[in-house]
Amino acid sequence: MSSALFSPISFRGLTLPNRIVVSPMCQYASVNGSATDWHLMHLGSLSMGAAGLVMVEMTNVALQGRISPRCAALCSDENEAALKRVIDFCRTYGVAKLGIQLAHAGRKGSQQPPAEGGKPLTQEQGAWQTVAPSAIAYGEGWPTPHALTRDEIRQVIADHVRAVQRAQHLGFDVVEMHGAHGYLVHQFLSPLSNRRTDEYGGSLENRMRFALETFAAMRAAWPAEKPMGIRVSATDWVDGGWSPDEAVVFGRELKAIGCDYVDTSSGGLDPRQKIPLAPGYQAPFAARIRSEAGIATMSVGLIDKPEQAEQIIASGQADLVVLARGALYDPRWAWHAAEALGAETQYAPKYRVCHPSLRPELFPHRRKPA
Numbered sequence: 001m002s003s004a005l006f007s008p009i010s011f012r013g014l015t016l017p018n019r020i021v022v023s024p025m026c027q028y029a030s031v032n033g034s035a036t037d038w039h040l041m042h043l044g045s046l047s048m049g050a051a052g053l054v055m056v057e058m059t060n061v062a063l064q065g066r067i068s069p070r071c072a073a074l075c076s077d078e079n080e081a082a083l084k085r086v087i088d089f090c091r092t093y094g095v096a097k098l099g100i101q102l103a104h105a106g107r108k109g110s111q112q113p114p115a116e117g118g119k120p121l122t123q124e125q126g127a128w129q130t131v132a133p134s135a136i137a138y139g140e141g142w143p144t145p146h147a148l149t150r151d152e153i154r155q156v157i158a159d160h161v162r163a164v165q166r167a168q169h170l171g172f173d174v175v176e177m178h179g180a181h182g183y184l185v186h187q188f189l190s191p192l193s194n195r196r197t198d199e200y201g202g203s204l205e206n207r208m209r210f211a212l213e214t215f216a217a218m219r220a221a222w223p224a225e226k227p228m229g230i231r232v233s234a235t236d237w238v239d240g241g242w243s244p245d246e247a248v249v250f251g252r253e254l255k256a257i258g259c260d261y262v263d264t265s266s267g268g269l270d271p272r273q274k275i276p277l278a279p280g281y282q283a284p285f286a287a288r289i290r291s292e293a294g295i296a297t298m299s300v301g302l303i304d305k306p307e308q309a310e311q312i313i314a315s316g317q318a319d320l321v322v323l324a325r326g327a328l329y330d331p332r333w334a335w336h337a338a339e340a341l342g343a344e345t346q347y348a349p350k351y352r353v354c355h356p357s358l359r360p361e362l363f364p365h366r367r368k369p370a
Ligand SMILES: Cc1cc2nc3c(=O)[nH]c(=O)nc-3n(C[C@H](O)[C@H](O)[C@H](O)COP(=O)(O)O)c2cc1C
Pocket: 023, 024, 025, 026, 027, 057, 058, 101, 178, 180, 181, 231, 265, 300, 301, 302, 303, 322, 323, 324, 325, 326
């Protein structure tokens, strides 16, 4: 039986051996934005063969752009050196390709890490001034962000470009712009958070301008043979907010400026959101963007069964599936999925000994005929 999930896919000069991606996941384990031993363990383990591509967590292009003081950044030589240690380890011992999600949290910055409450930081806790397209707080009890001036917008774009250059020094295979979950790019896209009256607000064309200018500048700084994509929220799940129709138009515009994929998520912009959670609930958005914008998509969200993942790829809803909590729960998910679907996948050489074909006593269907 041939598996769609375990068929290779190419973007520019990169070929992934299967359609499984480990989602970017904030670890709240950085110090001054720099990776620590935790990242060595976390990413090191995930790169052993769980997926074709492992994404490094939301990594912010400026310290002010972090969600919390424990979030990752890639804006100094120290940040770059700390991440180099982790990425070198993953490359030496692992087999997965490596991507990094670059971001700016905008008005959702200056929070405590979730394990400490996830509330806005107080002055005593080191709160910083957040920024956004407009001076509109995320919700009640949240600080009012400073509305970015045009010059400041240019600086934020330059910060994204500098982080892309650092990602290239580090040898990443993929860069992803974080345009989802209510962070800065999404704040510009949504009419709920963007009330600007200049060329960066108002019409859809104007609300997309910051994202498209930033993406184009990042793309120009990234080698032509390497893919660059974006994570997008397809809807705010709030009346009057960013919608799937707008996400389709955005997908087309992104494709025209060299975007290779849209990793399709949803929500995160407005605390009033009501999300109908169910297995694979975001896959229909990925399917729509894929067919109507004609761009490759990834689908994320409550995917954790091999047959479900296989169906999403085989039916053409998305080109890749992305697992977050499922990959934490089972860092060897891809090995187990391959076994369930009768497919083969890559193993890190040091772990090859556990492959089911080498243990036919425990995996009788693997026993070769006498
Ligand atoms: C611990 C944790 C950290 C996360 N951090 C990020 C992140 O850095 N960037 C991002 O786009 N999404 C982040 N998310 C969202 C996930 O990538 C994913 O979209 C979401 O968890 C739904 O997928 P799942 O059902 O497979 O967990 C995070 C989720 C978790 C559980």
